[in-house]
Amino acid sequence: MNIWRYGDNIDTDMLFPGKYVYICSIPEEIKPHLLEDLDPSFSKNVKKGDIIIAGINFGCGSSREQPAIGLKSVGIKAVVALSFARIFYRAAINQGLVLIECPEAVKFYSDGDNVEIDMDNGKIIVGAKTFSFPKLPEQIIAIRDAGGLLEYTRKKLKKK
């Protein structure tokens, strides 16, 4: 498992450049350009189960959802950050991508530390230290557990 460490205000153009937004929509099209202007090594080396650790305001900017779709489809286990921008936060819920706002864990982390995440109990273990993060509201967990918003909506429509 790799840990990808990035700084503050990682914006949507760094996560997925605007010039591809209207020509790439599906995971296979998105992957080659994911984080292209931030870290060209990312899309080549990212593996299922990797974790991103970042600073404040991760995902700020555009409403484009390619960053969330892309990070989910390459198998990012979680993005742990000091804080997230709100549209990206919603987009992540809608795609079933796990975001963890846990400033203490981010500040404690140093290069080489092992990171483990226990979603059921809201715990993140960095090196030898364990941190807690708050559980999401039930309505939001229901969307994530359904496999994302569209699956959730499909189930809702069927019931009607």
Next chain:
Amino acid sequence: MDMTFAEKILAKYSDLKEVAPGQIVTVHPDHLLTHDNTAAIIQKIKPELNKYGIYSKTLPIIVLDHVIPASSEKTANNHKIIREFVKNNEIKNFFDIGFGICHQLVIEKGLALPGKLLLGSDSHTCSYGAIGAFSSGIDRTEAASLLLTGETWLKVPNSIKMVLTGKLNPGVYSKDVILHIIGDISASGANYCSVEFHGDVRNFSIDDRFTIANMGIEMGAKNTLFFCDNVTKEYLNLIGIPDSSYSPIDADKDAKYYKEFKYNLTEISPVVACPHTVDNVKPIAEVSDIEIQQCLIGTCTNGRLSDLKVAADILKGKTINSGVRLLILPASKDIFEKALNSGIIEILVKAGGVLLPPGCGPCLGAHQGALAPAERCLSTANRNFKGRMGCKEAEIYLASPATVAASALYGKITDPRAVINK
């Protein structure tokens, strides 16, 4: 319990007597805005659209503005798919290429009104706070779900009170105000919050308010809001909407705010947001003399008639520096026509401006006006992210239309007050 604007409108739209920050509510927005991304949105839900149809014909507002005219077979096909979808579903509010930028049209066509709730799959959907509406950006997947069900969840945000006092000095504009505020509170300073503007805002026209509300997302806000007042009512009357067709919502007197900020407008000077974050704001004196190769006046932030007029007043009878390309991007066809009929376009083109069709154009780097490595652009748009205008080795600076026009004359960042006072 006294409530803020966001609390009151979210209570109203969720049929609750009162709500509190952190609470999750289900709402049915009045409108859902989508643009060129409608093609990708409807692809996601093709079988469901066939089976259940869209929730309502009046919910969607669809505008083709992001890559117009189409730049390639792929984008042309996206537009074609959208036109067919509009026709087959008899969607009431559709604006094809050339009508203008979605946010401008939503306000100009009276689709956002005081006390209404709108969501849109574009981050600058927060613009409609200029007119007293609650509006916020969502992603494509959520827009797809809304097209089918007409409903979604919103978390009731904390509210921030921005109190503006005093009056702006000549050469200083609403763009300087919002850049100054973002520079002060940072690009995440209003994250997840509803931002209300209070105080001496009566001098701000709807155009001015639009610029400020538009950039709410650049400080992380969920929505931004100017309360409906006489300025709002006069604007709406002008576009043919009587007072009786909407119900404004005010904040309660003793509403609780999470934070409060005060700004004296008299003390604000022209500023520039420097690469590569919108909160990297500097007084113009600190960046004067930085050479620029491209200037952009327009976009949903500053492409209105008053913005083009400010630029024309500066450029009248003059020619821009030979080392600069000046792009002019009116926010809508209506603005374009008015600028044409009043001679503003002639002045800008004679000065050396290149006119682009009303749309998003160079702002997002998808086509038109892309930058080359080591080039610098001074723009009236809302974002200066690395790579935003198509090239990660280029630099984008943000300023008011007056600053951009003055700078185009000299080929370097120039204080507009030096030109206006001449």
